[in-house]
Amino acid sequence: MIDLFALALTHGLLVVAALRLLKRDDLDKDPELGPRSSE
Amino acid sequence: MIDLGLFLFVMGLLALGLRRPFLWVLAYLYIDILQPQEIGWRFSAALPLSLIAFCAAFAGWLLADSKRGARFGLRQGLLLVLLAYVTLTTSWAAFPEFAALKFGWVWKALVFAIFLPLTLTTRLRIEAVTLLMVLTAGAIVIDGGIKTATGGGGYGVLYLFVNDNNGMYESSTIATVSIAIIPMILWLARHGTIFPPDWRVRMFAGALIFSCLLIPVGTEARTGLLCIGVLGLLMLRNVKRRAAYVLGAASLVLVALPFLPQSYFQRMDTIEEHDEDKSASTRVAVWQWTMDYAREHPMGGGFDAYRGNTFTYKMPVVTSTGNTTAVQYEKVTDQARAYHSAIFEMLGEQGYPGLALWLWIHALGLWQMERIRRRWKNRTAPGETWQAPLASALQFAQAIYLVGSLFQGIAYQPFVLMLVGLQCGVWTYCKRTDSLKDKPRRGRVPAAGRAKAGGAVTAGARALR
Numbered sequence: 001m002i003d004l005f006a007l008a009l010t011h012g013l014l015v016v017a018a019l020r021l022l023k024r025d026d027l028d029k030d031p032e033l034g035p036r037s038s039e
Numbered sequence: 040m041i042d043l044g045l046f047l048f049v050m051g052l053l054a055l056g057l058r059r060p061f062l063w064v065l066a067y068l069y070i071d072i073l074q075p076q077e078i079g080w081r082f083s084a085a086l087p088l089s090l091i092a093f094c095a096a097f098a099g100w101l102l103a104d105s106k107r108g109a110r111f112g113l114r115q116g117l118l119l120v121l122l123a124y125v126t127l128t129t130s131w132a133a134f135p136e137f138a139a140l141k142f143g144w145v146w147k148a149l150v151f152a153i154f155l156p157l158t159l160t161t162r163l164r165i166e167a168v169t170l171l172m173v174l175t176a177g178a179i180v181i182d183g184g185i186k187t188a189t190g191g192g193g194y195g196v197l198y199l200f201v202n203d204n205n206g207m208y209e210s211s212t213i214a215t216v217s218i219a220i221i222p223m224i225l226w227l228a229r230h231g232t233i234f235p236p237d238w239r240v241r242m243f244a245g246a247l248i249f250s251c252l253l254i255p256v257g258t259e260a261r262t263g264l265l266c267i268g269v270l271g272l273l274m275l276r277n278v279k280r281r282a283a284y285v286l287g288a289a290s291l292v293l294v295a296l297p298f299l300p301q302s303y304f305q306r307m308d309t310i311e312e313h314d315e316d317k318s319a320s321t322r323v324a325v326w327q328w329t330m331d332y333a334r335e336h337p338m339g340g341g342f343d344a345y346r347g348n349t350f351t352y353k354m355p356v357v358t359s360t361g362n363t364t365a366v367q368y369e370k371v372t373d374q375a376r377a378y379h380s381a382i383f384e385m386l387g388e389q390g391y392p393g394l395a396l397w398l399w400i401h402a403l404g405l406w407q408m409e410r411i412r413r414r415w416k417n418r419t420a421p422g423e424t425w426q427a428p429l430a431s432a433l434q435f436a437q438a439i440y441l442v443g444s445l446f447q448g449i450a451y452q453p454f455v456l457m458l459v460g461l462q463c464g465v466w467t468y469c470k471r472t473d474s475l476k477d478k479p480r481r482g483r484v485p486a487a488g489r490a491k492a493g494g495a496v497t498a499g500a501r502a503l504r
Contacts, residue, residue: 002189003200006182007041007078010174011048013243014069017174017233018055018062021167027059030161032422032472033108 045075049088053095060099064158065171067092067151071453072175077201077208093147100158108160110467114403114459115153121389121396122149125342128389132341141342145451152456152463159464162425163232168461169429170233173223176454177247179207180217184250187257190300197257207454214263215443216454217254218270222432224248230425256299259306262446269442273435277428322379322446324352329378329387339390349374381444397450401441404459407466408434410503415469426469433462470503 021027049066056063070076070089100106125145132138159165183199199208207213228244229236255263271288278284309319328348332340340347353368378384385394411430418424440455449455 002185003182004041006178006185007044007200009181010178011044013234014171014174015048015051017167017170018052018065020233021062021163022055022059024163026161026163027061027167028105028161030108030163032162033160033475 041078045078049075053092056095056099060095060103061158061164061167063092063095063099064155065167067096068168068171068457069175071148071151071457072172072207073178074201074206074208089147093151096158097154100154104158104160106157106160108468108471109157110471112156112463112467114400114407114463114466115156117396117400117403118149118153118459121393121400122146122153124393124396125149125389128339128341128393130341133344134341134346137343137346138341144453145342148451148453148456151453152460155457155460156463156467159461159468162422162468165429165461165464165468166227166231166233168457168464169223170227170231172454172457172461173220173227173247176207176216176220177250179213180220180247180250180254183213183217183257184253187253206452209447210258211260211262211443211447212449212452214255214258214260215266215440215447215449216452217251218263218266219436219439219443219458221248221251221270222273222435224251226425226429226432230428256303259303261307261309262443264307265446266439266443269439270435273438277431320352320354321373321376324350324373325376325378326380326383329383333386333390337390339386339388339393342388344387345378346375348376378448380446381448381450384448384450400459401437404437404462405434407503408437408462411466411469414473414503426465429465430469433458433465437462466503473503 049070052062052066052069056066067089070092076086076088125142129135129138129142155168159168179199183197186197186199197210199213201208207216224244224247227234228240231240234240252267255267275281275284325345325348328350329345332344332348336344349372351370351372354371356367356369358365358367378387381397382394385397389397408430412427412434415423415427415430418427436458437455440449440452440458444450444452444455
């Protein structure tokens with residue numbers, strides 16, 4: 001029961017995090033490094 | 040139920056990677072930390088999950104990633120040299136079969152530590168890896184924390200998902216890691232953007248830290264207690280009101296003491312009386328043996344060279360009859376005792392060159408994080424306030440690991456190598472953003488005023504080198 005709770009809680013948060021990451025453009029393009037960079 | 044859930048989670052994560060290949064990097068880290076296939080994997084026990092995730096992560100980076108900002112740093116170079124060196128020592132290993140077995144997982148951990156920084160080209164990716172490491176280790180920590188709080192702890196008793204005393208599930212290792220992630224949790228709770236700081240994040244972070252602190256209690260790992268002490272001391276550097284912090288920490292310890300189980304005190308008592316404790320006596324004997332061994336084999340005996348050791352030492356045996364207690368010293372012969380220290384593990388297995396490389400990799404990490412912390416600590420501009428606290432958190436995590444590793448043979452612990460990779464990524468990222476900021480400024484400021492302007496906060500051309 002405790003195993004299930006610990007896994008469900010953390011994996012639930014990991015799923016939310018993964019879904020949020022999908023929507024974020026700055027995952028692949030950093031605004032700090034912006035278009036200014038020519039590299 | 041748990042099987043199905045974990046299976047679906049991993050498959051889901053791999054599927055999401057099709058849209059954002061970076062998620063495959065996270066998937067690999069997740070699998071390597073938690074080892075879900077060990078928890079109960081009836082669906083596809085034969086599926087080489089870790090390998091699939093590794094190939095996906097690497098292929099995704101190679102084919103779909105822009106690689107803008109990816110740099111190969113000095114520490115990655117050192118890790119590469121270490122990888123080449125351990126390959127070499129494996130070829131002349133004293134125990135080839137055992138050496139090959141250990142090499143089988145060490146090379147993967149080293150390769151991933153070298154590869155990870157190449158993918159960490161944005162702030163969000165750095166944060167995502169930090170969050171994933173904390174939450175995945177957090178699963179084990181929460182499990183152990185609740186079990187300890189409900190009375191399920193004890194030396195060698197605390198059951199964490201798997202019936203195995205390996206990797207992250209080894210009691211001293213998880214005790215060390217759980218304390219090492221506390222500074223990372225604090226950073227995420229203050230500077231996170233995936234889960235922006237609010238009352239829920241703070242509450243979860245608080246509960247998770249509490250859980251982390253319970254792990255050394257639950258596992259009764261003496262190293263864990265030491266790590267808590269180190270964390271307490273390190274935190275002194277960053278807190279604003281030191282007196283209040285010391286007072287608060289002391290009262291917390293006083294309040295917590297009555298709640299600790301008796302067996303915990305008995306176990307901790309053995310820290311001082313190490314001559315009465317077999318585990319501590321063997322350590323000292325193994326360390327002496329390793330020093331002699333290194334003198335004879337300065338280039339190292341390959342993985343698991345400790346298997347050749349055998350030594351005899353005297354152990355006190357206490358016998359009580361009625362009111363009299365007699366102490367007799369008996370000879371004990373031991374063989375194939377593990378190193379119980381990362382330093383001696385490196386010295387015995389990889390000789391002086393291997394130990395020097397390992398120490399260099401870690402010393403450089405502490406130094407690089409210190410450089411970032413000092414350079415960014417007074418900055419207040421938006422987007423420039425998270426670097427110093429993160430560098431500090433990663434430095435603390437590493438320092439706690441290093442202290443813990445003095446008493447455990449965890450020189451290649453994959454979680455720590457991920458931490459090393461993360462540090463390399465942060466270092467490269469900070470170096471790069473800093474040099475980009477310097478460029479336009481230098482272009483605008485006339486030569487005479489350059490030194491003054493550059494010296495303000497960013498120290499100009501003396502950027503992170």
